[in-house]
């Protein structure tokens with residue numbers, strides 16, 4: 001070959017001139033190549049400046065603006081008509097268009113959702129590799145309707161991959177969150193491998209921006225939720241650092257200390273926390289940093305009891321980092337506990353009293369071998385025993401009902417037609433049997449007829465109201481039980497001439513265990529504090545209610561009761577209405 005002179009393309013012997021021409025041609029090719037490389041480098045540089053796109057996007061509008069800039073740059077760099085990002089939605093396992101897209105209307109975007117394994121988008125998403133389509137609708141993976149909708153001539157689709165790299169820029173993790181499409185290369189050209197490489201670079205940046213934004217938005221949403229929760233919790237929270245500088249005081253803590261709610265962070269604890277129990281507690285916890293729980297009482301006029309828990313968080317150097325003090329308002333819990341303790345002791349007392357009396361009379365009768373007591377006296381004793389047994393039965397049935405209500409089982413009604421006149425007279429008569437210094441008057445309108453009610457429960461309601469009227473008028477007097485026909489309902493007023501109820505207790509006497517225990521007159525009367533609570537629940541079970549209609553200390557009270565004549569109809573219409 002070496003002795004064969006080189007020939008040009010026309011087969012002529014090489015002359016220095018033709019060689020020069022050939023060289024000139026190569027020089028042009030090289031220049032062109034250099035220009036293209038330069039162009040590519042410029043493109044790459046532009047693409048790299050995409051890093052100037054803020055990588056921390058924290059709000060939805062910010063993300064939208066950033067993406068709008070990004071898709072425009074993509075269109076410019078890759079020279080294409082349309083640019084569209086699709087994100088994977090894990091809930092539906094679909095790919096949906098993430099606005100803003102370039103050259104794609106919102107209406108079109110809405111029609112482009114695809115299952116995560118369909119079409120070119122699905123393939124790219126699943127395989128994590130780009131697809132170039134220069135065959136228009138002929139591409140085997142293309143979804144024809146979508147391509148027609150966007151008038152696609154050619155396209156590239158690349159994965160949106162989040163790449164995690166270590167310090168030496170080595171890839172340590174990769175996760176695909178969606179895909180990026182460009183459609184229709186300008187000037188009717190085909191897409192090239194360079195375009196694919198460029199687009200992949202841009203897609204990596206887009207993925208980073210999107211995923212950062214998602215993380216930030218999620219974090220800020222969580223932070224907002226936490227802040228809301230923190231502000232709305234009823235538990236008081238105070239955080240101070242080891243130097244006694246306030247980090248946080250939530251609204252409940254401000255209310256507890258009687259200071260306005262505002263941001264106190266950065267201020268010295270002694271300037272924020274008023275002198276007293278709370279400040280003492282915080283100072284002590286700072287100097288003796290072990291976890292502790294104590295009880296403190298705050299507020300002079302209306303004292304509140306708080307259970308205070310202090311915990312210190314230690315830094316790596318073992319020093320206290322922050323002290324967190326949590327305050328639970330346990331006033332109500334303590335009140336109920338007190339009432340319960342009181343209740344237990346009054347109930348045992350209430351049970352023991354009739355039992356002692358029964359035991360005493362039975363023992364007396366048993367011991368009377370010689371017949372010291374005549375028949376009349378013996379009958380009297382038996383009557384007392386009978387009354388005391390009734391008292392016990394009433395009390396036990398009250399207790400059982402309370403426990404039913406408390407356990408949420410509710411009070412089942414056993415409805416039947418009840419002749420109100422008969423029933424009221426019967427209850428009043430038996431109550432009259434227990435007292436000599438009261439006169440019980442019953443007024444029921446003529447022809448009231450029957451109402452639907454649970455007889456035993458109605459007896460219990462009236463028993464409680466009438467026995468209270470008697471009990472709380474120890475001086476005696478008239479106790480009237482007056483029924484009124486109100487059409488669909490009946491009203492019963494029980495009025496006594498007794499001690500009345502001090503104003504401060506009127507709202508609470510229907511509460512469980514509530515007794516007027518700070519009044520001399522009331523204190524002397526035995527009771528358990530569940531009578532009116534039960535009356536109210538029993539009335540409500542019938543679709544009715546009970547209330548204190550009138551009361552005057554030293555003059556007496558009127559308790560009223562309204563019951564529908566047909567509880568089932570009343571309850572049904574009530575639940576329809578509400």
Ligand code: ADP
Nearest residue numbers: 468469472500509515516527528529530531532
């Ligand atoms: P108790 O078993 O203590 O009587 P109740 O629930 O029946 O419990 O009543 C609650 C409180 O309401 C009573 O402790 C009493 O102080 C007050 N009270 C109830 N009925 C009357 C009344 N007719 N007159 C005055 N005070 C009453």
